[in-house]
Amino acid sequence: MRRRLINSTLAVVLVVIAVFGVSLVLVETRTISSSAQESVDSEAIRLLSIVDSRLIGGEPVTPGILADQGGAKRYALIEIPGRDAIEIGERPDGGVIRGVADGDNGEKVTVEEPRSSVTREVGRSLLIIGAVALLAVIAAVLLAVRQGNRLAAPLTDLAETAERLGSGDPRPRHRRYGVPELDRVADVLDASAERIARMLTAERRLAADASHQLRTPLTALSMRLEEITVTDDLGTVKEEASVALSQVERLTDVVERLLTNSRDPRTGSAVVFDLDEVVKQQLEEWRPVCRSAGRAIVCSGKQGLQAVGTPGAVAQVLAALIENSLMHGGGTVAVRTRVTGNQAVIEVTDEGAGVPAELGARIFERAISGRNSTGIGLAVARDLAEADGGRLELLQQQPPVFALFLSRVARSRREDRQPTVR
Structure with a gap:
């Protein structure tokens, strides 16, 4: 690019110099020649006037007198009728520029100047024009190099940026x-x-959310399958297999919801559902985990509540809260349902030390954790709650009380029959 810019700029400058330089040389040559001719003619007229004035006054006309009065430096020939011709200076050889002046009484003055003087003057002018043209070419090359660097450097930088994006x-x-x-x-x-x-x-967020949300259902499913492998009772096998199938369905729902949230985290499908069924299902799923950890999980509060939301999402939020209590809390995990205004509330608490004061305001931020955990469980739970129009809050830090708020009433009958996208 630099080379092309330099070549194009240099070509333009050379064309301009060729067009205007040749014209300037022709004009300057003609001007110098005309000036030399006018100077010779003027000198011939001046000498003629001196000769006429001396003849009228009866004064002698000699080469010395004419040279002194005329100040002539060129060759001059003065012809006066009845007298010998008078010559001033040395007659030039070769081509000359000649100026002739004739008097009223027949006298004639001829002044000659060598044409070589004009040639030398034209040569000096050509030298000056050539020097100016050379300076113009150098300036144009420097300007083209500067412009080329100014344009090429950003293009190189943009190419590096594109390469960084590709890497x-x-x-x-x-x-x-x-x-x-x-x-x-x-x-x-x-x-x-x-x-x-x-x-x-x-x-990355989808991968982290998927690994976190699929871990608990997979753990519960593996526990059910272990129960099947260690029992010989056909009824127990069927019961555990039925529960395992329901958990597989939940896994499928979790995957579908993750994909939906990855496309638009604000999109949720809300219906009117029985809150007791979701709470009961989570208690049954987490009770074996709590028992293996030497912990207990209990449920209390108002029953028969119906809420507006996505059952799968509410189950995932509740699972995240229970898992958080098992990982960071202590003692019995308590799930309580209650009503406040037109909202159904699910509270999850435990008997642990609670949320540290420095984490209270940031507990729902990603990568914020009181221990060596991923720090995304509560953040994912909050996103799921907000996607369905609910909200997840920390009501109390010590002992910790997390609350999920859901609307109790659908906006229209149609919303009771069909999912509502928010």
């Missing part, structure tokens, strides 16, 4: 170059980098 580094560089077209390309690359960063973040 998986989506950080925008926010560099601008003062060239509108290049700045437009930089804007597009920065916007692409931000989109790629968002997509990579969404993919």
Whole structure:
């Protein structure tokens, strides 16, 4: 690119010099020649006037007198009728520029100048014009190099940015170059980098959410399958297999919801459902886990509640709260249902030390954990609750009380029959 810019600039400058330089040389040559001719003619007229004045006054006309009065440095020939011709200076050889002046009484003055003097003057002018043209060419090359560097450096930088994007580094560089077209390309690359960063973040978030939300159902499913392998009672096998199948269905629901949230985290499907069934299902699923950990899980509160939400999502939120109590709390895990205004509330608490004061305001942020855990369980639970129009709050830090708030009443009968997208 630099070479092309230099070549094109140099070609333009050379064409301009060729067009205007030749014209200037022709004009300057003609001007110098005309000036030399006018000077010779003027000198011939001046000498003629001196000769006429001396003849009228009866004064002698000699070469010395004419040379002194005329100040002539050129060759001059003065012809006076009845007298010998008078010569002043040395007659030039070769081509000359001749000026002739005739008097009223027949006298004649001829002045000659060597044409070589004009040639030397033209040569000096050509030398000056050539020097100016050379300076113009040098200036044009320097300017082209500077412009080439100014354009090539941003293009190199943009290529490096594109290469960084291709290698998986989506950080925008926010560099601008003062060239509108290049700045437009930089804007597009920065916007692409931000989109790629968002997509990579969404993919990583999906992977983290999937690993976290699938871990508990898979653990429960493996426990059911272990129960089947160690029992010989056909009734127990059928019962555990039935529970295992229901857990497989829950796993499928978790995967589908994860994929839905990965496309749009604000999208949820809410219906009117029986809250007791979700709570009961979670208690049955977590009771073996609590028993193996030497802990107990109990349920109390108002029964027969109906809430608006997605049963699978509510079950995942409740599972996240119970798992959080098992991992970070102590003693009995208590699940309580109650009503406040037009909302159904599910509270989960335990007898542990509670949430540290420094984590209270940030407990629902990702990567925030009181112990060596992933720190995404409560964040995922909050996203699931908000996707269905509910909310998840920490009501009390010591002992910890987490509450899931859900609407109790559907907005219309149609919402009781069909899922509502929010």
